[in-house]
Amino acid sequence: MHQPQGGGAALNVIMLGPPGAGKGTQAERFARARQVPKISTGDILREAVQSGTPLGLEAKATMDAGNLLGDDLMIGIVRERLNRDDARRGFVLDGFPRTVAQASVLDEMVNGRGALVVIDIVVPEDVLVRRLAIRRICSKCGANAFTEGLGACGKCGGALIARADDGEEIVRERLKVYQRQTKPLVDYYSARPTFRSIDGNQTPEAVSALLDAAVGAATGSAPR
Numbered sequence: 001m002h003q004p005q006g007g008g009a010a011l012n013v014i015m016l017g018p019p020g021a022g023k024g025t026q027a028e029r030f031a032r033a034r035q036v037p038k039i040s041t042g043d044i045l046r047e048a049v050q051s052g053t054p055l056g057l058e059a060k061a062t063m064d065a066g067n068l069l070g071d072d073l074m075i076g077i078v079r080e081r082l083n084r085d086d087a088r089r090g091f092v093l094d095g096f097p098r099t100v101a102q103a104s105v106l107d108e109m110v111n112g113r114g115a116l117v118v119i120d121i122v123v124p125e126d127v128l129v130r131r132l133a134i135r136r137i138c139s140k141c142g143a144n145a146f147t148e149g150l151g152a153c154g155k156c157g158g159a160l161i162a163r164a165d166d167g168e169e170i171v172r173e174r175l176k177v178y179q180r181q182t183k184p185l186v187d188y189y190s191a192r193p194t195f196r197s198i199d200g201n202q203t204p205e206a207v208s209a210l211l212d213a214a215v216g217a218a219t220g221s222a223p224r
């Protein structure tokens with residue numbers, strides 16, 4: 001049964017996919033179209049670091065030491081964000097969960113708030129490597145841009161810079177690490193009727209259409 005937006009169940013979506021799969025772009029478009037907040041843990045952390053909050057300082061110290069942010073810290077920032085008013089009608093999460101422990105706490109957080117739709121964007125490794133080779137990142141707002149040249153960010157006008165860690169060897173290694181870390185997460189979700197894989201090796205417009213169809217199918221078949 002199709003639940004209309006507005007009065008019905010909230011639209012809770014999480015996006016999985018390797019770096020370069022277009023996850024952030026798709027999450028943003030989708031969130032804008034459905035009028036739910038796009039919640040990116042990268043954005044929250046960047047803001048927290050820039051504004052020097054206790055959370056930001058803790059995160060920065062951890063990352064500066066070369067360590068991954070722990071489950072507790074990530075869960076804390078997502079919990080706080082999901083409890084804000086604008087997330088009541090739903091959300092699109094980008095960058096969370098990263099671990100099964102995070103996924104299991106997310107299930108508890110979403111319990112009673114409607115179905116959780118899980119979208120996995122799949123792109124072949126060689127395509128990702130090619131995409132990441134021309135990826136630039138905005139030095140000011142952190143937005144991604146895919147261009148051969150440098151120039152200015154389309155969002156804020158900040159300077160685009162090449163990412164130091166986007167060399168081919170490093171990219172391939174990063175993708176391997178991603179697959180290894182994400183496999184348990186995909187296993188955790190894949191048997192659910194609200195899990196959908198979509199082919200991300202398409203134009204952004206075509207991927208958007210697939211995403212819309214996948215969310216429609218997933219929410220239509222979701223148990224109440």
Ligand SMILES: [Zn+2]
Binds near residue numbers: 138143153155158
């Ligand atoms: Zn920018």
